[in-house]
Amino acid sequence: MFVGCMEDARVNVVAGAMPREGREDAARVMGQRWLTEYGDVLWRFCLARTRSVQVAEEMVQETLLAAMKNAGTFAGESSEQTWLLGIAANKIADFFRKQAREGARVASAKDGHGRGCACGGCAGEFASDGRWARIEPAWSMEEQAERSAMLSHLRGCLDELPPAQAKLVWLRELKGVPSDEVCKALGISATNMWTRMHRARAALRACLGRKLRSAHASEDGGA
Amino acid sequence: MAFIRDMFDVLGMRCEQHAVLVSRQADEPLRMGQVWGLWLHLRICKGCAQWRKHIDQMRAMLRAIDAEESASPAMPGDARDRIARSLGAANRDVDGM
Numbered sequence: 001m002f003v004g005c006m007e008d009a010r011v012n013v014v015a016g017a018m019p020r021e022g023r024e025d026a027a028r029v030m031g032q033r034w035l036t037e038y039g040d041v042l043w044r045f046c047l048a049r050t051r052s053v054q055v056a057e058e059m060v061q062e063t064l065l066a067a068m069k070n071a072g073t074f075a076g077e078s079s080e081q082t083w084l085l086g087i088a089a090n091k092i093a094d095f096f097r098k099q100a101r102e103g104a105r106v107a108s109a110k111d112g113h114g115r116g117c118a119c120g121g122c123a124g125e126f127a128s129d130g131r132w133a134r135i136e137p138a139w140s141m142e143e144q145a146e147r148s149a150m151l152s153h154l155r156g157c158l159d160e161l162p163p164a165q166a167k168l169v170w171l172r173e174l175k176g177v178p179s180d181e182v183c184k185a186l187g188i189s190a191t192n193m194w195t196r197m198h199r200a201r202a203a204l205r206a207c208l209g210r211k212l213r214s215a216h217a218s219e220d221g222g223a
Numbered sequence: 224m225a226f227i228r229d230m231f232d233v234l235g236m237r238c239e240q241h242a243v244l245v246s247r248q249a250d251e252p253l254r255m256g257q258v259w260g261l262w263l264h265l266r267i268c269k270g271c272a273q274w275r276k277h278i279d280q281m282r283a284m285l286r287a288i289d290a291e292e293s294a295s296p297a298m299p300g301d302a303r304d305r306i307a308r309s310l311g312a313a314n315r316d317v318d319g320m
Binding site: 024027028031032035039040043044045047048053057060061064065068125126129130131132135136138139141150151154155158169172173174175176179190193194195197198201202204205208 | 306
């Protein structure tokens with residue numbers, strides 16, 4: 001009943017039928033509803049990406065404020081949760097871009113593949129005739145320890161993706177949002193999404209390969 | 224006819240293009256001729272078959288990461304209260320609504 005009332009309110013707001021004060025009130029009520037319904041999902045999403053409680057809180061707040069401001073642009077083509085996650089992904093990507101510009105984020109610089117790097121590891125996969133230059137070895141994940149190590153490496157590789165690719169992976173692969181909804185949430189074409197997703201997957205695989213080789217080299221060196 | 228054309232188009236591609244198609248297949252269904260062309264290529268190309276396997280493994284791992292994250296603690300009450308207050312105090316331009 002409550003939700004239905006709010007949806008009715010949104011229709012009126014979109015139609016511009018409300019005076020300014022009414023629109024602001026409706027926006028605040030919607031903001032509170034989103035916080036109640038999606039606050040935990042947004043929180044976990046933002047905290048996992050930023051790994052900072054303070055930044056996650058800031059991102060959730062900025063997401064909901066942006067959603068309140070732009071509620072009229074929500075056409076209902078994706079779910080409300082996907083729309084909000086799309087806004088959050090953009091906010092987090094902007095946050096990392098800003099950090100990279102300010103030079104504050106130097107994590108992952110150890111191997112020269114920090115966030116925002118064009119990732120040379122993605123290049124050189126193919127020979128000039130279009131065939132694979134080399135075949136990546138198979139990944140063994142049968143043992144629990146191997147699987148845990150791979151998950152840890154993959155988390156590190158996610159951190160190293162450029163923000164424009166990372167936000168696609170967050171929505172498409174982590175949250176399992178359907179492709180068409182990802183395109184709508186991020187305002188990109190399907191072709192653009194496939195291209196970026198392919199580059200992101202190639203970058204993730206190259207990164208995982210580097211980390212595995214590095215780990216094996218350490219083990220061999222320690223043995 | 225389109226089926227045959229699609230299949231031979233895919234079979235005539237270079238691995239570089241097959242890799243893109245394999246990735247795209249993870250995001251949307253391909254046409255039947257493309258599916259068969261790709262399937263045949265993957266039977267004979269170890270590099271592309273490995274790429275497909277790695278994509279599947281990465282997707283499975285990413286789902287596992289999301290499952291772990293989804294089980295993490297909910298938003299602390301004090302953070303929720305602060306956000307609720309800031310939303311309540313928001314006096315922004317809502318003309319976009």
